[in-house]
Amino acid sequence: MGDGNCLYNSILRLMNNSMVTTSELRVRTVIELVANGAYYTRMYSQFIGPIDIAIKAICKNYTYSELYEIAALCNVLRCNIRSIYPKIDFREDMEILNNIFKPISTIIASCGITIFWSHVLNETDVRAQNNMTWSPNHFVPLMSPPAFDDSDNISDQSVSKVVLGNIPSELQGLTIPEEKLISLYRHNSCVIKLYSPFHSTTTAQAALKGNCITFLQSLPNIVNSLPLKLDDLCDTLKVIFVGARPPEHVQLKKVLTVRKKKVTQALHWLKKNNILDQNVDINLHNINQLPEDDIPEAIILTMEQKIGDEEIPSERVGYVPDPLADPTESTNSDIIPISNSSTFNVSLNKLLNHIKTIGGRVMGSAYSRTALRTRIHALIYNQGLPSIFLTLNPVDIHGPVALYFAGAKLDLDNIQIEQLMTTYKRAEIIASHPVATIKFFHLLISNILDTMIVGGVLGPIKAYFGAVENQGRGSLHLHILIWLDHDFKPSDLKEKIQNVDFREKLKAYLEDIIKEDLDEFKGKRTFESPDSIKHFNPFPT
Incomplete structure (x- = not known):
């Protein structure tokens, strides 16, 4: 091959x-x-x-x-x-x-x-x-x-693999559950979909038809003993029935039955004749849990049923178009039928463009994030690549200002330990006052931008761009790109970094603006007021 x-x-x-x-x-x-x-x-x-x-x-x-x-x-x-x-x-x-x-x-x-x-x-x-x-x-x-x-x-x-050839009697007639019970390697999941081929219970016969869908996993799931536990079998085997009436037990038995004797005979044959199964132990305890000749209860309990005539047409929608849905279509030789796809539906594309334009102005929508990316691209085109990416994530439940905005009676110039409450109480107050939290976030971030970013902690800057996002608990944080005021292109930096003096100065600058050790801040908090500096211990928890 x-x-x-x-x-x-x-x-x-x-x-x-x-x-x-x-x-x-x-x-x-x-x-x-x-x-x-x-x-x-x-x-x-x-x-x-x-x-x-x-x-x-x-x-x-x-x-x-x-x-x-x-x-x-x-x-x-x-x-x-x-x-x-x-x-x-x-x-x-x-x-x-x-x-x-x-x-x-x-x-x-x-x-x-x-x-x-x-x-x-x-x-x-x-x-x-x-x-x-x-x-x-x-x-x-x-x-x-x-x-x-x-x-x-x-x-x-x-x-040509059309016929498997001679199959030993021990392996003939195995049902899908029996095959999975004795398989050394298994699929990640197996879905058995059964349905009645009749639209009305008055014309339904005692028959089922269906198909089996399997999903391969990247590496084989190797086992050391067989057969599997019934609980493990149901983890990877899913049965779905769709029809006008619930299936009879005798119908399901033809597809889902498990026979203890058949499984035992198949395992003994595989252990004797299959090289890959020779070191697999036959688990007698698991065999004793199998039914003599019936559907395992675990499969019945996990089977999903969709009963009703209306379920049957909906299950077929989208698989294959019905050729008799419009028998007069395409009978005129002057007409070439065109499917209603998004490629040819001009009105739909126009509507989506309008939604994108308007949605870009709706804060928090997916289209607004797309609009932000467009503005970032424009700024990069104008200023070049950004120098620093920074995330500002205020901890609102520990902020006295946030508690003050939420109505807590605090003297921000003279904060007392007993006024700060426990962590749980502070979190409860912040969660019940979202507007106060947003006000605190806006005030804090605005001051950080004005005093630390633009004020010169990072040195001269020529532009910055920030995007506000919310966390899963509802608190806000800011992602910000900062453009330092220099004219170095990446190729220039690559060349200048070879200079020892430039490299040492760059390292000193980065070590000055990026801190990873907070030991010097442990054990005390400092608030500065126009009158004095007051020290106090960390918040109680």
């Missing part, structure tokens, strides 16, 4: 297990190489290079497999793998490729397989395309004669 999975396809051909995929083997190989990287580096890096580069390549399709993959698959499959490399352009350093690779000493191999290095083209064509040298780009499995005899009985459809 040219997808880089020929080694994994060869393994699957020997396993003869339709439940395992090439992606699964590739992921397990990567996990094995990462987990035991030191071992594989010590054994094989001198032959084929660094393991980290090999792992990155294995994670991508269309990458040819190498020695690392064969060695790792021994431990993944817990079997011996015999590698056979043809004596074509063979060198002594390639002798490692003609070898039997075994699992690490703590693992007992249960079987052995043979892999042959090959090429999809004959030797003459390969040499003509590769400067008269030959190198493999393909793997094929070497099977014993009985395996060839069995393969002759497989139909042509199975080669």
Whole structure:
């Protein structure tokens, strides 16, 4: 197929297990190489290079497999793998490729397989395309004669994956819940949607139809024991029924039943014949929790039902247009029907533009934030890139001024400890007086901008732009961009930073305006009034 999975396809051909995929083997190989990287580096890096580069390549399709993959698959499959490399352009350093690779000493191999290095083209064509040298780009499995005899009985459809081939009786007829109970790897979630194909209860027959939707997860969810608990099954299995009347139990049983004996037989067969299941423990306690031949109660309790004739048409809306909805449409050869999409609906686009224009003046709307971004872009175009990004977040529940605006009787020039109340009481007052909180925020931020920003704490500035946002609890904060008054472009700064004197001055400036240590402020608070300076301890809590 040219997808880089020929080694994994060869393994699957020997396993003869339709439940395992090439992606699964590739992921397990990567996990094995990462987990035991030191071992594989010590054994094989001198032959084929660094393991980290090999792992990155294995994670991508269309990458040819190498020695690392064969060695790792021994431990993944817990079997011996015999590698056979043809004596074509063979060198002594390639002798490692003609070898039997075994699992690490703590693992007992249960079987052995043979892999042959090959090429999809004959030797003459390969040499003509590769400067008269030959190198493999393909793997094929070497099977014993009985395996060839069995393969002759497989139909042509199975080669194209239309027919799975012979399935053991233990795995035949499994329902979706039973398959998920015994699966070593599972989907992240599975949605089973059932509905009655009839519009009226008077014409409904005893039948259900539906479909199953599965969502893959990025990495397989590996388990150490099977079957799953019924509670774990319901975490990833969701059943939805839509119809004119509730489904009968016998109808649901055909789709959702779980048979204890069937699950047990399937697990024993997998443990005996599937390499990946050989180290999985069969959990007898979980098996005893399964029904003999019925729908698990957990599935019934979590099933969602949409009953009523009106639910059925709404479920189909949007899937496929009804060809009989307007039988006279498009019957005139002079008319070309155009769908009512936003691309062609000029009136809709015009309306959205008007909403955007008006909404930009509505404070707090999504369009107002878009308008703010437009103004920021204009300011950047005029002044260049901003120098400082700053967030001002006043703590209103600890601010005496906010409490004063909220009606608390405080002498701001002579604050007493007992007047400040507890933290909970202050928070309660602030929450019940939102206007006072906004007034405090406006006063504090305006003074900070006038005295600290424009006043010269950061040095001369030429512009600033701020946007007010609210937190989840309703308090306000300000995000502000500040343009320092200099003419340095980024390229100029990059050049000047090479100068030691300039670099030291820049560091001194940044250390002066940016503080990360508040130890000197701990233990006291200071308020300055025209008359005196008064010190007091932190607020009580």
